[in-house]
Amino acid sequence: MSLLSYRRVRKSFGTRVVLDSIDLEVDRGQVITLIGASGSGKSTLLRCTNLLEPIDDGEIWFDGVDISEPGRKPDPVRRRIGMVFQSFNLFPHMTVLENVTLAPRKVLGRHRRDADDRARAMLDRFGLADKADDYPDRCSGGQQQRVAIVRALQMDPEVMLLDEITSALDPELVGEVLEVVRGLRGQGMTMLLATHEMAFAREISDQVCFLKDGRIHEHGSPEQIFTMPARQETRDFLARVIASGRM
Amino acid sequence: MTRTDDGAGADAPAPSAPERTRRQQYERRQLVRSIVTAALSTIAFAALLVFVVSRQERWPDVRDAFFDGGVFGDSFRPILEAFWLDVRIFLVCAPCILVFGLLVSLARSTRSPVLFPVRALATVYVDLTRGVPVILWINLIGFGVVALLSSRSFFGGYLFWGGVTLVWTYSAYVSEVFRAGIESIHESQRAGARSLGLSTWQTNRHVVIPQAVRRVVPPLMNDFVSLQKDVALVSLLGPVEALRRADVIQDRTFNFTPFVVAALMFVSVSIPLTRLADHLMAKERRRMSGTAVR
Numbered sequence: 001m002s003l004l005s006y007r008r009v010r011k012s013f014g015t016r017v018v019l020d021s022i023d024l025e026v027d028r029g030q031v032i033t034l035i036g037a038s039g040s041g042k043s044t045l046l047r048c049t050n051l052l053e054p055i056d057d058g059e060i061w062f063d064g065v066d067i068s069e070p071g072r073k074p075d076p077v078r079r080r081i082g083m084v085f086q087s088f089n090l091f092p093h094m095t096v097l098e099n100v101t102l103a104p105r106k107v108l109g110r111h112r113r114d115a116d117d118r119a120r121a122m123l124d125r126f127g128l129a130d131k132a133d134d135y136p137d138r139c140s141g142g143q144q145q146r147v148a149i150v151r152a153l154q155m156d157p158e159v160m161l162l163d164e165i166t167s168a169l170d171p172e173l174v175g176e177v178l179e180v181v182r183g184l185r186g187q188g189m190t191m192l193l194a195t196h197e198m199a200f201a202r203e204i205s206d207q208v209c210f211l212k213d214g215r216i217h218e219h220g221s222p223e224q225i226f227t228m229p230a231r232q233e234t235r236d237f238l239a240r241v242i243a244s245g246r247m
Numbered sequence: 248m249t250r251t252d253d254g255a256g257a258d259a260p261a262p263s264a265p266e267r268t269r270r271q272q273y274e275r276r277q278l279v280r281s282i283v284t285a286a287l288s289t290i291a292f293a294a295l296l297v298f299v300v301s302r303q304e305r306w307p308d309v310r311d312a313f314f315d316g317g318v319f320g321d322s323f324r325p326i327l328e329a330f331w332l333d334v335r336i337f338l339v340c341a342p343c344i345l346v347f348g349l350l351v352s353l354a355r356s357t358r359s360p361v362l363f364p365v366r367a368l369a370t371v372y373v374d375l376t377r378g379v380p381v382i383l384w385i386n387l388i389g390f391g392v393v394a395l396l397s398s399r400s401f402f403g404g405y406l407f408w409g410g411v412t413l414v415w416t417y418s419a420y421v422s423e424v425f426r427a428g429i430e431s432i433h434e435s436q437r438a439g440a441r442s443l444g445l446s447t448w449q450t451n452r453h454v455v456i457p458q459a460v461r462r463v464v465p466p467l468m469n470d471f472v473s474l475q476k477d478v479a480l481v482s483l484l485g486p487v488e489a490l491r492r493a494d495v496i497q498d499r500t501f502n503f504t505p506f507v508v509a510a511l512m513f514v515s516v517s518i519p520l521t522r523l524a525d526h527l528m529a530k531e532r533r534r535m536s537g538t539a540v541r
Contacts, residue, residue: 050442079444089439093457102453103443148439155443 001064003028003159003190004049009058009068011044011214018044020214021058026159026192031185033201033222034194036211037237042194043086045211046161049192050083063158079107082152086164088144090136090151096123097132100151108155115154122150126180142173149180160184162193198241202226210234311502318504322496326505329492330512333478336410336488340478341471343414348421349460353451355422356429369422376419381412382480388412389484409481417474424466428459468524472517479513489513 004026011019018041026032034042047053049060051067051074060068067077091099101115123132126146136144145165152160162181166174178200184191185204195201201208201222208225210218218225218234229235300306354369389408432455440450482491489512493505
């Protein structure tokens with residue numbers, strides 16, 4: 001059974017339909033990439049998965065439970081689903097260590113020392129040991145985004161949602177963040193990511209979904225999508241990406 | 248890597264005595280020139296002022312009525328002692344206002360339908376309180392409630408209810424400052440916190456409020472500068488603080504110098520407070536936008 005499954009998911013903001021009958025299955029350990037132009041619904045799909053946005057119709061199942069059921073408490077679901085945002089969303093008034101340990105302490109009830117030890121060990125693995133006591137402002141964009149990833153991972157999530165996590169970074173900082181995602185894949189983390197980094201999508205994904213106007217227009221292996229796209233919309237999109245020099 | 252910074256610059260040429268560039272010399276000349284100009288213009292202006300004022304026909308009357316040295320000396324001490332009461336009222340009321348104002352702002356920021364009555368009540372309180380002059384509240388609560396209680400205990404006293412009135416009125420203003428601060432925190436901060444599984448309250452407690460409070464320190468200082476002066480309104484109810492004491496002395500001497508003495512005391516507190524507020528605001532602005540444009 002799939003870990004995550006979307007069934008006819010629909011979502012609109014006012015009269016604008018942003019997600020239109022989305023069907024998608026995500027198995028444990030799979031990495032699925034959402035590609036498509038800005039406004040195609042990639043981010044909204046991720047935000048709906050984490051219940052930051054309610055859906056209008058359809059169902060989202062996570063580990064055998066319909067999490068989109070009206071009235072379901074979101075907090076227990078969210079603590080099992082990690083999310084990383086385009087603009088990091090770190091807490092500027094807390095040090096890196098405090099950012100990373102807040103949720104484990106307050107939500108999981110870990111003791112401070114335990115939470116600190118785990119956090120420092122992971123920061124060390126991600127090359128952030130010397131940043132633990134700095135404030136986010138003192139870190140580069142790449143460092144901040146890696147801290148945000150550590151912050152999500154400290155909750156031991158079963159799936160990670162990565163929402164265009166390199167889009168706000170200077171080009172020379174993208175690599176260090178993608179390296180972290182590669183590492184997560186190596187450990188078998190289930191991931192759903194929205195990205196504009198086509199080369200990376202091709203390299204890391206088990207499946208690629210092309211979204212346009214809130215619909216999944218094409219869905220397949222990275223080889224198929226990038227070398228022989230079946231649909232005209234996909235071909236047009238990839239042609240534009242290539243023309244802009246991003247692939 | 249080991250630290251060898253100390254030796255690193257050894258073979259570099261030793262920095263020569265600070266030699267100013269042409270540009271720096273120009274900047275320095277400009278600075279000296281503006282200081283000298285400002286000083287000369289201030290002296291000239293002050294001299295003119297003194298000359299004009301002292302030449303006025305009624306200046307001696309004014310001087311005797313407001314700046315009588317003898318009355319100043321006699322009234323300074325009693326007024327200073329009474330001013331200590333103002334300071335104490337301020338020191339007790341200010342923390343109460345901070346706490347109550349924050350609670351009201353939180354009540355207004357709730358989103359749960361269960362708490363609708365709380366939200367409505369807080370809104371009515373703020374609208375009503377800010378819409379009525381402080382001096383009217385002093386009469387209404389101070390005289391009104393004390394008359395109702397007709398008790399002479401501490402909790403029935405005018406001083407207590409004067410303080411309550413200040414907390415009541417100022418909390419409304421302060422709660423609006425806090426609310427502006429809370430609403431200025433970007434929604435992405437809530438998204439970041441909620442995505443980790445933190446509850447609404449935990450998100451407020453650990454992420455939103457600490458940032459909001461930091462952001463509103465300068466405007467809060469402004470409200471506390473006004474509070475420091477409005478403490479004198481309590482004197483309407485009878486407690487003998489600086490304004491009241493000055494009033495009593497004025498009644499006896501038919502001289503207005505005691506009011507000037509009291510005014511100097513309020514100013515001696517409010518000016519440093521204002522400068523502190525300015526300093527904090529400038530610091531915040533620098534933090535947000537880098538350097539100032541000349």
